[in-house]
Amino acid sequence: MRDSLRAKAVAICDAKIAKKGEDVGLSFYAFFANRNDEPELLMEAATWWIQTHQLDHFEKAVKVRNLVVSGA
Structure with a gap:
C-alpha cells in the first residue's frame, strides 16, 4: 500500500474511532x-483489503488501523 493511502487510512480510522x-x-x-x-x-x-488480508466487508477500525500501521 502506498504511503499516501496508508496515511489516509490511518487518519480515517483514527477519526472514526x-x-x-x-x-x-x-x-x-x-x-x-x-x-x-x-x-x-x-x-x-x-x-490490500480483500486479497492480501482476506478481511470481511466490515472490520473494526482498530484492527484495520493496526494492520496499516504495522506495514502489513
Missing part, C-alpha cells in the same frame, strides 16, 4: 469519496 469508539467498523470504501475519481487507488485498497 474518536467519533464512535473502539467498536466502530468500516469498509475500505470509507477511504474514498462516493464517486470513483481514483480507480487505481481504489483497486489498490481493495486488493
Whole structure:
C-alpha cells in the first residue's frame, strides 16, 4: 500500500474511532469519496483489503488501523 493511502487510512480510522469508539467498523470504501475519481487507488485498497488480508466487508477500525500501521 502506498504511503499516501496508508496515511489516509490511518487518519480515517483514527477519526472514526474518536467519533464512535473502539467498536466502530468500516469498509475500505470509507477511504474514498462516493464517486470513483481514483480507480487505481481504489483497486489498490481493495486488493490490500480483500486479497492480501482476506478481511470481511466490515472490520473494526482498530484492527484495520493496526494492520496499516504495522506495514502489513
